[in-house]
Amino acid sequence: xxxxxxxxxxxxPDQTDTLIGxxxxxxxxxxxxxxxxxxxxxxxxIESSGDVTIGESGCANSNITARxxxxxxxxxxxxxxxxxxxxxxxxxxxxxxxxxxxxIEPGGLFNGxxxxxxxxxxxxxxxxxxxxKASS
Numbered sequence: 001x002x003x004x005x006x007x008x009x010x011x012x013p014d015q016t017d018t019l020i021g022x023x024x025x026x027x028x029x030x031x032x033x034x035x036x037x038x039x040x041x042x043x044x045x046i047e048s049s050g051d052v053t054i055g056e057s058g059c060a061n062s063n064i065t066a067r068x069x070x071x072x073x074x075x076x077x078x079x080x081x082x083x084x085x086x087x088x089x090x091x092x093x094x095x096x097x098x099x100x101x102x103x104i105e106p107g108g109l110f111n112g113x114x115x116x117x118x119x120x121x122x123x124x125x126x127x128x129x130x131x132x133k134a135s136s
Contacts, residue, residue, distance in 0.1 A: 011045070012116045018037070020056045020057070021040050024116060025042070025043075025103055026043070028044045029044045029045045029074050032047070032048045032050070033048075033050070034049040034050050035048060036053070037054075038058040039057050041059045043061045045062050045077075046064045047061070050066065053069075053070045054070070054071050054114070056072045057073060059073055059074045063080075064081075069085045069086070069099075069110075073091065074091075075092070075093045077094075078112075079097045082089075085097055086103045086105070087103065087104045088108055088121045090107060092109045093131060094110045096115075097113075100119055101134075102114055102116065
């Protein structure tokens with residue numbers, strides 16, 4: 001009836017593993033190696049190795065750490081993503097962000113401060129190029 005995962009099975013961060021459905025409320029911290037989708041309400045921090053998606057009906061009072069975040073609902077809290085944060089037309093973010101890439105679609109709202117990060121491999125390559133030119 002239930003699938004059992006063996007120690008050798010790997011969780012895919014590209015697949016949505018956790019869904020908080022519309023009409024549902026969750027209180028507590030979520031930590032997941034896969035992606036998370038929120039259509040209901042959550043109060044508590046979210047930590048994901050994959051992506052986090054907050055749908056149009058979703059509402060989160062959370063600090064979020066993830067690979068990427070797509071926000072079409074409401075989020076009150078701070079965000080730290082390794083990649084891209086997208087605030088959709090219906091999205092509202094009240095909080096501070098740290099991201100490598102940040103997109104706000106027309107109609108999306110952002111109230112807070114933002115800090116852009118640099119992709120470490122790209123930054124290291126740029127630094128190496130500068131060192132090569134300096135030594136020439």
